Amino acid sequence: xxxxxxxxxxxxxxxxxxxxxxxxxxxxxxxxxxxxxxxxxxxxxxxxxxxxxxxxxxxxxxxxxxxxxxxxxxxxxxxxxxxxxxxxxxxxxxxxxxxxxxxxxxxxxxxxxxxxxxxxxxxxxxxxxxxxxxxxxxxxxxxxxxxxxxxxxxxxxxxxxxxxxxxxxxxxxxxxxxxxxxxxxxxxxxxxxxxxxxxxxxxxxxxxxxxxxxxxxxxxxxxxxxxxxxxxxxxxxxxxxxxxxxxxxxxxxxxxxxxxxxxxxxxxxxxxxxxxxxxxxxxxxxxxxxxxxxxxxxxxxxxxxxxxxxxxxxxxxxxxxxxxxxxxxxxxxxxxxxxxxxxxxxxxxxxxxxxxxxxxxxxxxxxxxxx
Amino acid sequence: xxxxxxxxxxxxxxxxxxxxxxxxxxxxxxxxxxxxxxxxxxxxxxxxxxxxxxxxxxxxxxxxxxxxxxxxxxxxxxxxxxxxxxxxxxxxxxxxxxxxxxxxxxxxxxxxxxxxxxxxxxxxxxxxxxxxxxxxxxxxxxxxxxxxxxxxxxxxxxxxxxxxxxxxxxxxxxxxxxxxxxxxxxxxxxxxxxxxxxxxxxxxxxxxxxxxxxxxxxxxxxxxxxxxxxxxxxxxxxxxxxxxxxxxxxxxxxxxxxxxxxxxxxxxxxxxxxxxxxxxxxxxxxxxxxxxxxxxxxxxxxxxxxxxxxxxxxxxxxxxxxxxxxxxxxxxxxxxxxxxxxxxxxxxxxxxxxxxxxxxxxxxxxxxxxxxxxxxxxxxxxxxxxxxxxxxxxxxxxxxxxxxxxxxxxxxxxxxxxxxxxxxx
Numbered sequence: 001x002x003x004x005x006x007x008x009x010x011x012x013x014x015x016x017x018x019x020x021x022x023x024x025x026x027x028x029x030x031x032x033x034x035x036x037x038x039x040x041x042x043x044x045x046x047x048x049x050x051x052x053x054x055x056x057x058x059x060x061x062x063x064x065x066x067x068x069x070x071x072x073x074x075x076x077x078x079x080x081x082x083x084x085x086x087x088x089x090x091x092x093x094x095x096x097x098x099x100x101x102x103x104x105x106x107x108x109x110x111x112x113x114x115x116x117x118x119x120x121x122x123x124x125x126x127x128x129x130x131x132x133x134x135x136x137x138x139x140x141x142x143x144x145x146x147x148x149x150x151x152x153x154x155x156x157x158x159x160x161x162x163x164x165x166x167x168x169x170x171x172x173x174x175x176x177x178x179x180x181x182x183x184x185x186x187x188x189x190x191x192x193x194x195x196x197x198x199x200x201x202x203x204x205x206x207x208x209x210x211x212x213x214x215x216x217x218x219x220x221x222x223x224x225x226x227x228x229x230x231x232x233x234x235x236x237x238x239x240x241x242x243x244x245x246x247x248x249x250x251x252x253x254x255x256x257x258x259x260x261x262x263x264x265x266x267x268x269x270x271x272x273x274x275x276x277x278x279x280x281x282x283x284x285x286x287x288x289x290x291x292x293x294x295x296x297x298x299x300x301x302x303x304x305x306x307x308x309x310x311x312x313x314x315x316x317x318x319x320x321x322x323x324x325x326x327x328x329x330x331x332x333x334x335x336x337x338x339x340x341x342x343x344x345x346x347x348x349x350x351x352x353x354x355x356x357x358x359x360x361x362x363x364x365x366x367x368x369x370x371x
Numbered sequence: 372x373x374x375x376x377x378x379x380x381x382x383x384x385x386x387x388x389x390x391x392x393x394x395x396x397x398x399x400x401x402x403x404x405x406x407x408x409x410x411x412x413x414x415x416x417x418x419x420x421x422x423x424x425x426x427x428x429x430x431x432x433x434x435x436x437x438x439x440x441x442x443x444x445x446x447x448x449x450x451x452x453x454x455x456x457x458x459x460x461x462x463x464x465x466x467x468x469x470x471x472x473x474x475x476x477x478x479x480x481x482x483x484x485x486x487x488x489x490x491x492x493x494x495x496x497x498x499x500x501x502x503x504x505x506x507x508x509x510x511x512x513x514x515x516x517x518x519x520x521x522x523x524x525x526x527x528x529x530x531x532x533x534x535x536x537x538x539x540x541x542x543x544x545x546x547x548x549x550x551x552x553x554x555x556x557x558x559x560x561x562x563x564x565x566x567x568x569x570x571x572x573x574x575x576x577x578x579x580x581x582x583x584x585x586x587x588x589x590x591x592x593x594x595x596x597x598x599x600x601x602x603x604x605x606x607x608x609x610x611x612x613x614x615x616x617x618x619x620x621x622x623x624x625x626x627x628x629x630x631x632x633x634x635x636x637x638x639x640x641x642x643x644x645x646x647x648x649x650x651x652x653x654x655x656x657x658x659x660x661x662x663x664x665x666x667x668x669x670x671x672x673x674x675x676x677x678x679x680x681x682x683x684x685x686x687x688x689x690x691x692x693x694x695x696x697x698x699x700x701x702x703x704x705x706x707x708x709x710x711x712x713x714x715x716x717x718x719x720x721x722x723x724x725x726x727x728x729x730x731x732x733x734x735x736x737x738x739x740x741x742x743x744x745x746x747x748x749x750x751x752x753x754x755x756x757x758x759x760x761x762x763x764x765x766x767x768x769x770x771x772x773x774x775x776x777x778x779x780x781x782x783x784x785x786x787x788x789x790x791x792x793x794x795x796x
Contacts, residue, residue, distance in 0.1 A: 008617075009615045011613060049603035049604055049606060052452070066450040067452060089442070176661040177648065178660075221413050
């Protein structure tokens, strides 16, 4: 009965994400234990060439930043309470332009909340996590294939843009097991980091039209490397608000916004003449897929947009949403955080929200909203 | 080692400190110490953070990294761990007494780990950048002068780092000893810390001899402990280690079914659910398995859900299980609000009350706890239900348990339950 190509197994999202990070070139995992990142920690310890058990989340992130500045490619996994402690250090790594990956396993808040209950409640904090309102890439896997591919994309994006990248997942994605065909996993190539050729003095924050400065690690034998988190010019000289320094800060924004197409990922399941659209992300996408199938079986013309690059918001997301008469936005949080990021708090006539906390959104709830 | 033709580790930038500030003494001392040790500028990485001590960043013509208040020991340890596999790289981190207060955990952690790096604490007894407030390293003698918190002692960083395992920990007050002290610290392989008394003429003392009167006594401690080595380990793919589960048996499943197993910690509910999910896969089904148990994993309920379907499963929630397998009171208490009349409720006969029977007349009471010992009751009960309901072939369950090191015990439990069922039917 077995087909030769099938490689089915029982697996979890944590294992797929850790393996994908390593295959893409992440080499150091630093973590402090927290539910529901427990399996990430276990697999990270087993798989990464270097693993460190940090005494708290601030230390976690500082070690990661130091390692990244010296040429390694670190990753961590935490949940909101740990992320909250990391925020100042995340800003530091962002300003220093250090590549690293942060997995957030969302759980029910506020505060300690309920550690073993899933949620999609931490997107809003990522929207404003960088002081000054600068964008930072946030990817959110919607199934196991995404868990694999987006983890590799996170490493690639972190290196390409010299930046921290977030992978926003949920307890329901990383702490349950599901039958899965391993042959669906696309091969992942290691992200190469060739040392750039620098002529003359190395100015660590001088970028060409790519807006991303070439990276040399601390300890480089040819060029002295200066790295700083304070407002600085191209040469990492600390300046207050002089035009050169402000231009450098503006570049931190522009490098993402001007090149947003390079890291915009989504799935749009379309059929001709559909005037209704379901928009969702993360763990709710599974319910939305079931809802879509059921609605189409009932003869409804409806499309599904699963957004995987949540932040910064790509203009194409608005382009897609604007094509429909009715849009249902489903996400497992109190007020619809992605909806609020796209459209603010004001109700939008053609948008119907499906929001819930403490339990996953059921496909029927999405169906009811569409009909 | 790279060349240093100018034989200086300092840029030509003017020191930014207030007139009389002690920080410049330590910086010049470090420059001299590095000259005498003959490091190349590309071999030295100076780590700094926020506060007056952080102003050193532009002064060094070495690699530099300038981070957050109180975090230079952690940021520096990250750099040190990353460069540990390279030859002759030296990480030197600076911190003030205010930074050492907020970042104390990082300092103790670096001491404990004993990776090769040097931390220089410029202790001027106060926060010089924000108005001269006291720090955790402000001494009682100093606080007597300003008449604030004078009964509260300072942290003794040198004793604390020594107790935490630092290879070399020293407090030095005399300016003329700083260079040689730094030389010894830098030459030490492992974590070294040098706390140097530093004058703050703006908020503290005006003269060095006044400062010397109020600082903590000099101390020196050493451990004969080799520096911690850092090495990348070889690992193998987690996917390659994951066994595939081939479709070998036939399942007579008409539509999606959800099974909920409710037991107690240590009763094997989680393992059995995993076996059950694997058995479904051996029978060609798609499956999901979720566990739920208290944070204190060794006590209380242990509940697990398994869903089977011929179709791919997207949504993984299970609001209305089709089958309940309830083996303990903890399990019953956890799931009783989920029980519904459309479900087949299999329950240990000892747990059945008149009230429960009245509410769910169709429940099926089975003496599960007599079929196997406590650790195997969930397996026995699950076998019983599979056999009765013909959801999956028992052979698939046997194949699933045969992946476990206790497979002989488990197969024995399964076979006994099947035999028993045949006798009773």
